[in-house]
Each structure stands twice: as structure tokens, then as C-alpha cells.
Amino acid sequence: MKTRVLRWTVLSGFAAFVLWYAFGYGDRSFENLCPFGGVASLYGLATGGEFTCSLGPANLSLLIGIVVLALIAKRAFCGWVCPLGFIGELIYRLREKVTRKRVKTIPPRLNAWLKPLRYIVLVLVLYFTWQTGDLIFRGYDPFYAIFSGMGHGTLGWITWSILAIFLIGSWFVPMFFCRYFCPLAATLDPFSRLGLIKVSRNAETCIDCNKCHKVCPHDLHPEKVDVLRHHDCTNCMECIDACPIAKCMTLKAKV
């Protein structure tokens, strides 16, 4: 719980900064704050030396920054920085408060079938962005819709429907958008797999209570391994806080 307070404070700070940037500077491009813009620009930079649409060096710098972060601390960007992931987390925590029950995750097999969707989203977004040279997926992006206040490029009822799916999905499945649809998560996966700082478990003191698995928003199984290498781990430390045995679970640098 102590770590969650710290994490949510950090996440709130980043969300407030994005809102301040998006609404405080009328003519500055809000899209400059999106690290995925760096991925979207790679083709244009490689072929014509130009950034796509309104994107610029800030997007590329952010992308490089979060790739380096993933190599150090896996998907810590998702657990500690990303405002959209924070909204998703707040929604399912709210459901837990309202229903007084831990949100049940979907069946493991279905979860495994749905997870590759994010790679399809990544390929589609990059293909059409690189073909058109425009950010034509703005209208399908809940991050853009929320933080731009349904700004230019959104698509009326289509964007509202996507927002509704995001909100309802997040209510029923922890980190719904992150698990199945986020192209940035798909981009970070190979780097996160190599990430140095990982959740580690001391098998000698572990009492197999399973609490660490039950609290994991990504449905991972830290109770089954000594070192958790899974690319979905955001180093949110919820599992470490939930473990009843002192120092049984820790964050360690492991190759």
C-alpha cells in the first residue's frame, strides 16, 4: 500500500503535467508528448529525413528514453509514468471499492489468445501511418481523446465508442487496454524482456500463499519463479507489498 501511494503520486504528477501541457499551451502540439510518436516517425525519418505530421524530435527523444528505461526496469514506464494506464488502473480499483471484491481476471486461455492483439494493432497503426504520412489513428486513440479533450482529428461517435469500450473494459478487466490493444506496450515488449531490474522471490522463505499472483494487475505468476522475466511486468511492486513474508519478494538487478 505504501508503494501504491508513492506510485500514484508519481502517476498523478505525470498526468497533471500532460493535462497542463495539453490545455495550458494552446498552440503547442500536445502530440509531442507521445513516445509512440517516435515509432510512428521512424519510417518517415528513414526514407525522407522528416518527422510524420506534427511529430518532432521530442517524440523520438521520449521513445529512446522509455526504451532505455525498459532495458533497465522493464515496463516501469507503464507502472509509474503513463497517464492512460493510470486511468485504467483507477477504474478497476474503483470497481474493487464499489463491489468490495477483487476484480476477477478473464480465463487464462482467453487472456493468452487476446494478448497478441496488440501486435496486430501495432502493425496496422504503423502500416497506415507510414502509408499516409498522417496520424490517422488519432481518432481511435483513447489517450489522445482524453488528454486532448476530444481535440482535432477525433471522429465523433467512433471515438466516443472507443472511449466507452476503454472505460467498460477497464471496469471488468484490469489494465484492459494495456493488455490487448496498446501498440506502445507491443513496441516495448522485446526490450522489457531484457530489462535488468526484476521481481525476485526467495523460494526458501515463500509459503506459497499465492497473494502475489492475486494482486498482479497483469495476471502474472511471480509465485512460480525465482526471477520474473515476463515482459508484461511493470515493476509496480503490488506483489512485493502483498507478500506477507518480509524480504521474500524484492526487486533485484538480474541478467
Ligand code: SF4
Ligand atoms: S500498456 Fe500502453 S496504455 Fe498501458 S500503461 Fe503501458 S504505455 Fe500506457
Ligand code: SF4
Ligand atoms: S509481477 Fe508484481 S511488479 Fe510485476 S506487474 Fe505484477 S504485481 Fe506488478
Ligand code: SF4
Ligand atoms: S506472496 Fe510471498 S509468500 Fe506468498 S506465494 Fe508470493 S512470494 Fe510466496
